[in-house]
Amino acid sequence: MSDEERRDSLADQAAAWIPPWERPTPPKPEATETEPPADPDLGTGAPLEGPDRTKIAAAAPAAAGASAGEPEAVPGAVEPARVAEDAVGGDARPGEPEGEGGASGVPGKRGRRRPTPEPEPAPVLDDAELRGALEAILLVVDQPVSELTLAQVLEQSPERIGPMLDEIAAGYTAAGHGFELRRAAGGWRLYTRPEYATYVERFVLEGQSVRLTQAALETLAVIAYKQPVTRSRISAIRGVNCDGVIRTLVSRGLVEECGTEADSGAFLYRTTTMFLEKLGLNSVDDLPPLAPFLPDDVEELADATR
The missing domain is CATH 1.10.10.10 (Winged helix-like DNA-binding domain superfamily/Winged helix DNA-binding domain)
Structure with missing residues (x-):
């Protein structure tokens, strides 16, 4: 028999095949001592009737799907697509809350981390506000403060601090204030002017002498x-x-x-x-x-x- 004739024969057999649950029920034979012949499609034993026939009919679609090449679902088995997704990590599905396990909220599942937002840059102070902030800080310091420290506190560029301090010092000198801004010990601090030293000593010492020998x-x-x-x-x-x-x-x-x-x-x-x-x-x-x-x-x- 050629291949073409063999395919035609198999096609005819498949077309003529009738599922067991669609076949007509044979008449019930009279009770005899001999066992009825086995159904070639259902295996050995007597043909099923009643509840057993209903169970076979309900399981038929699954059997048909298995015969078409679809894998049969096994309890406890993991779907291949879910295994691949768990291995590489993925974004959360719509409607799923985010949890500790990852972006999808499933424990043990690694999700794509959200990027950390960058901090907003500090606002740049105008000259008037920068001048006022520097004067306020210099009034409360108890030792000379460096330009770098002032720049870090005010969150401004260090290149702006030095020229602004020079401008403030020049303004105090031009206005003839009783104090001046001087650079001392690597930093900046307000000092009283030498011409007013006698008045300051009279106020601070009040008759007490703490001079060095x-x-x-x-x-x-x-x-x-x-x-x-x-x-x-x-x-x-x-x-x-x-x-x-x-x-x-x-x-x-x-x-x-x-x-x-x-x-x-x-x-x-x-x-x-x-x-x-x-x-x-x-x-x-x-x-x-x-x-x-x-x-x-x-x-x-x-x-x-x-």
Whole structure:
């Protein structure tokens, strides 16, 4: 038999096939001792009737779908599409709330994270508002504040802070105020003008004297011009022991330790930021030169002390 004849024969058989539930019910045979023949389509045994026939009819569509090539649903099985979606993660379906497991709200399912919104940029202050903000901050600071700190607090560009401070300082000087804005100790702070110092001292001191002694002033001057310097070097310059004076200067915050000398291991001392603040200096480089205060016969005095 050729292939074409075989296909025609199979097609005729498929067309002539009648499902069991559509076949006519044969008449009930009389009870005999022999068992009825088996139904070739339903397997061995007696033909089903009544409830059994109804169950077979209800299961027929599923059987027909399976014969057409569709996979039979197995309890507890996971659909391939759902497995692929769970593996790669996906967006939430319409109507599904978002949960801890991911964008779809299913525990264990990774969803696409929403991008974090970028913070809004700080508003740029105009010159008048920037000037007022700087003046308000400078009135409450207890030590010089740097331009970078002011820029961070006001959330403005550091390039705007320096020129604005210079403009404010120039305005105070031109208006003749009793105070001025100066750069000191690496920052900016408001100070009273030197010409009004006597009135300020009269108000602040009220008869109390907190001046440094002559020995303390000499020791502080040696440290300021020779720093970093050891105790023995200070004593050699002054010609007396200065341990007690150094302790006094350290306790008042004008002098501090800054390491040890490599050769002898002695402590080194230098001036502090408070020292610059009290003198109104920005750095030790602003100290006045010593040459105008030296005597003319300094070399003869040095030779005489040897």
